[in-house]
Amino acid sequence: MRDVYIIGVGMTAFGKFLDTGMKQLAAEAVGAALEDAGIPREELAFAAVGNSGWGAYSGQTTIRGQVVLRPLGIGAIPIINVENACACASTALHNAWLYVASGQCEAALALGMEKIYHPEKEKVMQSFIGGTDVEESLKLIAEALQSGQNPHTIFMDIYAREARRHMERYGTTQRQLAVIASKNHHHSTMNPKAQYRVEYSVEEVLADKEVTFPLTRAMCSPIGDGAAAAVVCSGDYLDRLSGARPVKILASILGSGMDRDPDGPHICRRLSEKAYEMAGLGPEDIDVAEVHDATSYAELSACENLGFCAPGEGGPFAETGATALGGKTPINTSGGLESKGHPVGATGLAQVAEIVWQLRGEAGDRQVEGARIGLTQNGGGAIEPEEAAMGIHILAV
Amino acid sequence: MRDVYIIGVGMTAFGKFLDTGMKQLAAEAVGAALEDAGIPREELAFAAVGNSGWGAYSGQTTIRGQVVLRPLGIGAIPIINVENACACASTALHNAWLYVASGQCEAALALGMEKIYHPEKEKVMQSFIGGTDVEESLKLIAEALQSGQNPHTIFMDIYAREARRHMERYGTTQRQLAVIASKNHHHSTMNPKAQYRVEYSVEEVLADKEVTFPLTRAMCSPIGDGAAAAVVCSGDYLDRLSGARPVKILASILGSGMDRDPDGPHICRRLSEKAYEMAGLGPEDIDVAEVHDATSYAELSACENLGFCAPGEGGPFAETGATALGGKTPINTSGGLESKGHPVGATGLAQVAEIVWQLRGEAGDRQVEGARIGLTQNGGGAIEPEEAAMGIHILAV
Numbered sequence: 107m108r109d110v111y112i113i114g115v116g117m118t119a120f121g122k123f124l125d126t127g128m129k130q131l132a133a134e135a136v137g138a139a140l141e142d143a144g145i146p147r148e149e150l151a152f153a154a155v156g157n158s159g160w161g162a163y164s165g166q167t168t169i170r171g172q173v174v175l176r177p178l179g180i181g182a183i184p185i186i187n188v189e190n191a192c193a194c195a196s197t198a199l200h201n202a203w204l205y206v207a208s209g210q211c212e213a214a215l216a217l218g219m220e221k222i223y224h225p226e227k228e229k230v231m232q233s234f235i236g237g238t239d240v241e242e243s244l245k246l247i248a249e250a251l252q253s254g255q256n257p258h259t260i261f262m263d264i265y266a267r268e269a270r271r272h273m274e275r276y277g278t279t280q281r282q283l284a285v286i287a288s289k290n291h292h293h294s295t296m297n298p299k300a301q302y303r304v305e306y307s308v309e310e311v312l313a314d315k316e317v318t319f320p321l322t323r324a325m326c327s328p329i330g331d332g333a334a335a336a337v338v339c340s341g342d343y344l345d346r347l348s349g350a351r352p353v354k355i356l357a358s359i360l361g362s363g364m365d366r367d368p369d370g371p372h373i374c375r376r377l378s379e380k381a382y383e384m385a386g387l388g389p390e391d392i393d394v395a396e397v398h399d400a401t402s403y404a405e406l407s408a409c410e411n412l413g414f415c416a417p418g419e420g421g422p423f424a425e426t427g428a429t430a431l432g433g434k435t436p437i438n439t440s441g442g443l444e445s446k447g448h449p450v451g452a453t454g455l456a457q458v459a460e461i462v463w464q465l466r467g468e469a470g471d472r473q474v475e476g477a478r479i480g481l482t483q484n485g486g487g488a489i490e491p492e493e494a495a496m497g498i499h500i501l502a503v
Numbered sequence: 504m505r506d507v508y509i510i511g512v513g514m515t516a517f518g519k520f521l522d523t524g525m526k527q528l529a530a531e532a533v534g535a536a537l538e539d540a541g542i543p544r545e546e547l548a549f550a551a552v553g554n555s556g557w558g559a560y561s562g563q564t565t566i567r568g569q570v571v572l573r574p575l576g577i578g579a580i581p582i583i584n585v586e587n588a589c590a591c592a593s594t595a596l597h598n599a600w601l602y603v604a605s606g607q608c609e610a611a612l613a614l615g616m617e618k619i620y621h622p623e624k625e626k627v628m629q630s631f632i633g634g635t636d637v638e639e640s641l642k643l644i645a646e647a648l649q650s651g652q653n654p655h656t657i658f659m660d661i662y663a664r665e666a667r668r669h670m671e672r673y674g675t676t677q678r679q680l681a682v683i684a685s686k687n688h689h690h691s692t693m694n695p696k697a698q699y700r701v702e703y704s705v706e707e708v709l710a711d712k713e714v715t716f717p718l719t720r721a722m723c724s725p726i727g728d729g730a731a732a733a734v735v736c737s738g739d740y741l742d743r744l745s746g747a748r749p750v751k752i753l754a755s756i757l758g759s760g761m762d763r764d765p766d767g768p769h770i771c772r773r774l775s776e777k778a779y780e781m782a783g784l785g786p787e788d789i790d791v792a793e794v795h796d797a798t799s800y801a802e803l804s805a806c807e808n809l810g811f812c813a814p815g816e817g818g819p820f821a822e823t824g825a826t827a828l829g830g831k832t833p834i835n836t837s838g839g840l841e842s843k844g845h846p847v848g849a850t851g852l853a854q855v856a857e858i859v860w861q862l863r864g865e866a867g868d869r870q871v872e873g874a875r876i877g878l879t880q881n882g883g884g885a886i887e888p889e890e891a892a893m894g895i896h897i898l899a900v
Contacts, residue, residue, distance in 0.1 A: 167633035169884040181761030189584040208605035236564035364578030487566040
């Protein structure tokens with residue numbers, strides 16, 4: 107397998123864009139990535155396009171990539187439309203990496219895109235349920251409705267249940283979860299692309315509306331729209347470019363969840379061990395990471411399973427400030443899903459964009475000084491008790 | 504890149520299965536492919552799962568592969584859910600081939616699955632429109648409804664327009680299209696997996712209900728449900744198996760359509776030239792082929808663009824009997840999409856199953872004697888005037 111480099115990234119701001127079409131969002135992200143790479147669109151010889159919820163509710167399924175890329179003059183190349191719930195975009199990057207690494211082509215595009223906001227609440231809910239076993243979820247929803255509960259928190263309920271388990275087992279506190287959320291909201295104030303850029307103190311996070319105990323609204327990722335893209339290439343191709351600022355992909359790992367012993371290794375641990383092995387390094391070498399904080403608990407869990415701290419120590423680890431800007435391992439300098447936003451199909455590549463900017467020293471006020479190696483962890487869907495899919499990438503300059 | 508072998512194929516019968524869930528259809532196809540390969544499910548280290556229409560209308564989007572594979576005990580491996588309209592299944596095989604060829608794993612699964620039949624006609628129509636640029640199609644449908652036309656034939660209209668163009672340019676006749684359909688319906692009488700197994704004489708095809716001139720119903724693929732799967736592996740893995748009956752993948756090519764000069768090379772010509780180059784052979788070496796006869800015209804066009812006959816000669820070529828069993832290049836011995844059926848997301852792998860059976864000498868009454876090299880051509884969606892996606896595979900024993 108050949109070395110693969112990211113030579114361009116781009117993303118839209120994340121937010122609520124009811125009046126902006128998907129073609130426009132994709133055009134902005136792809137245009138920015140190509141401009142950043144400094145190559146013309148004709149050089150792209152493969153594209154992988156990830157989307158999760160928008161396809162089903164817009165009716166634009168099955169050839170989403172061709173439909174958004176054609177107006178940009180990108181066609182006549184292999185285009186693979188990929189889905190993997192919240193891990194769509196890292197799945198797209200994995201496929202683009204594989205195409206270049208295996209010598210199928212020299213330069214490729216990975217695009218992740220999403221529109222979840224919709225005037226009809228049922229459509230929004232539908233797009234989330236698609237990331238679960240729908241047969242099973244429809245039964246749960248029917249039960250919730252019968253017992254007068256709000257069935258709209260189905261994913262947050264899963265995270266909350268895992269969080270309560272962690273609290274019972276390790277003494278993790280709700281306040282520790284709030285520390286993580288407060289830190290991410292603070293980071294987002296320095297990110298012009300973030301959906302929310304509002305400070306929340308730990309007390310304000312705790313006082314926010316409860317979603318499902320121990321999670322309050324400020325600990326949960328919002329609904330969002332947006333797109334993000336990356337251009338990747340081979341070393342041979344890179345050698346012919348002048349002025350490139352390449353970031354090397356040291357590891358690209360994709361995996362899926364399974365039925366498991368609740369005390370067995372979590373999907374994130376299984377996959378990160380593979381990623382570290384592929385990259386030839388360990389968690390202690392990671393200078394900056396974007397992890398899939400669909401909730402604060404998910405970040406806590408990721409810190410443990412990525413090996414940034416010991417099992418059970420995610421709460422205290424956050425409290426020490428280790429994961430904040432200036433700490434030992436700054437996590438989610440972008441603001442994370444909780445605050446930068448979580449347009450499902452775009453998230454994995456927005457994480458990659460943040461790490462690329464960090465490694466190139468272009469992250470502005472939220473720059474991690476001297477960052478050389480970064481990691482992204484992007485989990486998607488639920489095959490309980492695990493994510494249905496997860497992509498982990500390790501990048502370096 | 505390493506050599507890759509197909510060691511097992513399986514498919515459900517194709518038909519109308521309103522009361523059979525997708526999990527059941529997938530289980531049958533995957534189970535048959537694993538049994539055919541003679542390996543346990545635990546050996547699969549990657550899966551690519553293609554589906555087109557069912558996801559959107561069932562609400563089971565984005566992690567369709569995980570949801571159908573988990574009950575079979577297949578999980579904890581990278582699973583990529585892929586879409587490419589009617590070319591979903593060949594896209595899945597392409598991804599599985601790439602995973603093994605590039606050394607990412609030793610044994611992988613490609614699964615294509617579909618349920619299109621639905622009690623609500625609108626749902627059926629919706630699943631087809633998803634294979635076009637929906638924004639544009641909704642305008643066309645509105646116009647059709649306003650002028651009192653039937654908007655349900657949108658894909659058939661595209662094929663019919665191309666067919667009329669071919670008739671004007673080359674003198675192709677409606678009767679020649681009927682010869683192709685009649686031949687495929689005859690082939691299907693020998694295929695127990697086919698959705699329809701009914702003889703149609705050329706006169707009966709011509710006398711059938713008109714869809715859009717020159718296409719009659721018997722020249723068009725029906726709505727269908729079903730699933731098909733293949734197990735692929737590396738040469739190293741194959742060496743450790745006893746009793747395997749491998750079929751080698753000589754070429755795996757995926758591509759997409761674009762705006763083109765109507766007289767420029769068709770996507771099928773562009774991709775088949777790449778496939779022949781990769782396989783180190785030419786159209787004259789193909790002993791048997793399954794092509795994407797969504798309509799009889801599509802088979803005629805494919806015969807020309809695959810190089811089985813000269814441009815414009817597809818009609819006379821079929822009339823000579825060259826594409827029938829016993830002819831020079833038997834095409835669609837399975838009955839093709841027109842008669843075996845066309846469960847969109849499954850079709851590409853059903854084509855592969857037919858070619859594998861032919862090359863192993865297991866095709867029963869429809870066996871092509873001495874077949875050593877076969878080809879599948881699987882086109883999907885519409886980025887007019889071309890298919891939005893196409894996969895071509897060349898296989899050999």
